[in-house]
Structure formats: C-alpha cells, structure tokens
Amino acid sequence: MGEPLLELRDMTVTYHTGRGPVPAVRGVDLVVDTGQTVGLAGESGCGKSTVALAVLRLLPTTARLGGKVLLNGEDVVAMKWGRLRAVRWASASVVFQGAMHALNPVRPVGEQLAEPILLHGGAGANTVSSRVGDLLEQVGLPARRARAYPHELSGGQRQRVMIAMALACDPQLIIADEPTTALDVMVQAQVLDLVSRLVSELGIGLMMISHDLSVLASTCQRLAVMYAGRIIEQGPARQVLQAPAHPYTKALSAAFPTIGDPESRLAPRGLPGDPPDPSALPPGCPFHPRCPSAFADCVDTDVALRPVDTGRSAACLLEVRP
C-alpha cells in the first residue's frame, strides 16, 4: 500500500492573540487511509476543530501552522495559494456543524451546490444541473429540491445538502466537524447512516469530529481522543469506547450512560473541574488536576503517547508503569 490519504506529522497550531501566543494544537500525529473512517473526540477548547480547519489551511490569519500535513503525500503547509485552491473541494472537503448557518439564505440550494462544480471545472454549464440532481439524490433528497431555499428545508435536510456539497467535486477525503450535533436523535441516525453508506460506497476517507464518543464509535473504525491540544489515546473505536485506557477517556465514555446499565441509574458521572485554558496549561500531564487516579509523578512528568496494546496507544503514566 502506498502513502496514506492524510497524514498529520507533529502538527502544531498556535493562535497569536493580544494576550500572547495560545498553543491550541501541540503536536498531533494522525493517519487516515483511503476508505478508512477516523473519529476525533474531545471537549470544547481541546483543539479538535482547529485540527479540522488546519488540514485545509482554513485557519484565521492569527494562527501559525507547524509540522506537516500530508494530503496524498503532498505537504499542505508548503502549498502555494493556487494549488491550495485546487486541493480544497477536489481532494478534501469539510462539512461544518450547523448547516443552517453555512448556507446562503437568499439563494436556492441547487445554485449553491453548482458553485464548487463550476469553479473546479467538474462539468460544463449544461451538465451541471443534472450533476446537482444526482448529488441530491445521492443524499436522499429529490432532485427537484434544488429549487428550494434553505428556510424551506428542515435542519436534517440542510445537513444533507451540506454533505452533498462536500461530495460535489468527488473528493477522496471528507472532514465532518460535529455533523449531527444540532440534530434530533432520529435525524442524527438518518444522517449517520447516510455518511456511513457514502463512505463505504464511494471508498473515500472520513475524519469525523465530535464530543460524543458513542456517535463516533458507531460510525468510525478508529478513534482518537484529544485533551489540551494533544491526542491522549487512540485505537480501534470499539476497544477505546469499551475498555478505555486513559482516565480521561474513561470519564468521557461514562458521561454518556448506557440505558439499562444499573450503575449509571440515578448516578450521573462527570469530572470535577473544567477543561484547562490552553494559554495557561498546568505542568506535567495536563489532565492531572482533574484526574481521579493522579499520583505524585503526574505533576511534573509530561507523558507522550505510547503503545499499550496492538494498534492502541495512550498518554498516561499508569499505562507505562511496570
């Protein structure tokens, strides 16, 4: 097998603000192969959305991107503008959270779907409308809905339009940032079904970002959990969810109870404290102030990600002690 579809090597992102530099992503290594689905989990402020934006260099100008982002072996960080414009949409595309705000309210959705196709020369003006119709049908909407304005569609339908748009230029990689967060359970199930079906039918790679571990585990093969700008655990999705190695992953998976599990009945479990401020990270393991199993060494040892099992790794001193 050749080079992976997407490879992040020691990726760093620092936002330069009025109050000094804020390291949002502090060295992330991640691989997505063709046809593979990878979930990235974590809470707000952990840097997961910054990772998504950085892959296509969509970051604001105050951000500095470091390390390597290899898309089909080509480094996105070093790309010229023209090349970058060609790569966006055509090689990789992004589905953002809250589709209702990402669509232009005064233009029919079909016109908006046609835009990336025309810009990237995917089709002539006469074949565009049939391509738009195909795309809509691919995501389970009738082709005539191309004439609808965003306000005439429900939240789930608008999210389908966003997915259709991401597919418009036949990308090999789709990055979905919280694609179902604002949706109802039933609509969420419909959208997740659709995403899984498209990924397996079209053989594209998927990087899905969410705060909900169980959603990721049901859609993705591999799972990476981020905390304070780093991946602190990764491995096969089922294993990470069912037998988490890192105390933070344990807390995260316990936060969404399994219905029928007597242990969580009338016993909601959370973590005391709040996620750390990226501009003032605690020394040692950044999780130690909230960690229920922290011991003396955690305060001054910054642990790197190490293998704990086949295909699994975790950044925790408990896992590396003999």
Add this chain to the structure above:
Amino acid sequence: MTALLRADQLTVRYHTRGGSAARAIDGVNLDITAGEIIALVGESGCGKTTLARTLLGLQRPTSGTVLYEGKPLATSVRGLREYRRKAQLVLQDPTGALNPRHTVYEAVAEGLRIHRVPGDERELVTEALSRAGLRPPERFFGMVPHELSGGQRQRVVIAGALALRPSVLIADEPVASLDASVRGEILALLLRLRDELGLAALVVTHDLGLAWNIADRVAVMYLGRIVEIGPVEQVLTAPQHPYTRALLSVLPESGRPAVVLTGETPDPTCVPAGCRFHPRCPLLASGVDDETGRRCRSVDLPVLDGDHRSAVACHAVGG
C-alpha cells in the same frame, strides 16, 4: 397524593399566517409530585418546550388548566408573581440567560429584589451560590459571565433560581450546550437539590441518557401528545409504544437493530387522522391485523392520564 403541579387536558394552538392553527399541544395531562424528577422527551417540534412554557405561566393555554397545589394558575401579572417565584426556569444556554455586564452577585440577587424577598440579601446570595456548587461563593461575587466556564455559568443560572426557594424547577435542555465531562456534574447537582431541598423538576430534553441518569418518570411526547409515560426503568428498558422503541433503537449503544424512521417530525398544522404516529409507524408498516390497522388509520386515541400509572397510547400494543 395531590400533585404539586398538574396539567389538566391542556391544549395550546398557535395561529399561523396561512390561517390554519398549529396544534402545538393537543391534549396533555401530567402530574408532577413534590420531589419528583420527570423527563419530558421528544423530537424538536413535538411541543415539549411549549408545554414547559405553559406550565410556567408564560403561555396561556387555549383550553385546559394548569394547577399549582390544586389551584388553577392566576391569569393576571400580579397573581402570577407569587407562582413565578415557586416555579423556576433553567434554560439551555446559560450564556444567553445571563446579562454579560452583570456580575454573578447581581445575577443571583436580581430575582431576590424583584420578588422583594425578606432577609439579608448577601447571605441569601452566598447560600444559593454555595448550594449550586460555586465554592467559596465570595470568590465569584465580582466575576462577570465571560470569566466563567460554561458549567460555572449554568451553576450561576441555577443559583439564581435557587435563591428564590422554588418548589419546582423547569429545565429546558439544561446540559445540551455543556461539555461531556461537565454535563454529569450539573445533572448530579439537580439530583442533590432534590435530595436536600425536596425540589421537583421537569427536565425537557431529547436525550434519553439524561432521563436514565436522573429522572424518576419519563413522558414521551409526539406531535403535541404524550404517547407513553411511566417509570424510567420500565419505559426505557421495556418500551411499549413503537415510537419510544424507535427512539431507543437508534442510540449508538442500544444493541438492538436500529429502526430509523423516515421523514421528520410531521407538521402540527396538519395532524394525521387516527393515531397521529401512524404515517411513520414501523409496526403498522410491518403489518398488523386488518381491524387494528383500520383503527390506527381512523380512530384517535384517548389522552393519557398523567398520574403515576404507566400508560401507552397505541391501538396495537396498548391495553
């Protein structure tokens, strides 16, 4: 045992521009007993938020009554003032609920001033903050919302409600905008307040895991009506109504084959005849006997009682 708060044959209709009325609540009975936590679950547009607003006296019912301690709610602003102290609202987004320029102290003291609560204001604010888990309370007095995390902001909102010594909290998606690790802490706080103060709560949510975590009873709403109600253990582990079953089956960890309903929640301006769920019902689609099928399509179901018995509104499974 009489209910602390009761909805009796409640309906709310909204008039739309097209002239047709949206039946947001189409007959609901619900009893909330002192110290009880009820989860009201359903998809967006099913009327759960309208029901919460009506119970708070923020929306006048088209017909039916809301009773607090056995007495119907007053309709005048003055008459509602005392009730509004007893029933407090906690919203989904604490950032929107707090004035960004008011300090934590001001946010909590505002309700005390409006209701002219007797006693030392500083002492009451301190106690409310501390009950809501913001300790030491004095440290938070001078802070403004942007200096607090999302979880702390929600605690300030809850403290503002607690300062008035309410007997019931109505919480609309209280943790939906919070991080996973903070969510458990806020839910644990609601449970603790029930144990320490005997506070009743109606938690409006689309999250069935939340119901499993904290509620005693759960009511499932579909298109303006409660379609299944009962103790959490019973409804969530042995659901009867096909809609409840479908909702549970699509949870990622359910372990049952997922029954994904097609389409979105239908429109309350045109509620289907017969059972309101029949156009999407997987049970009807998979085949029931002719007589039941006829009833599903043409006979409306009675409104369920809101008391402590479990009940289900379905022609095919209901007894």
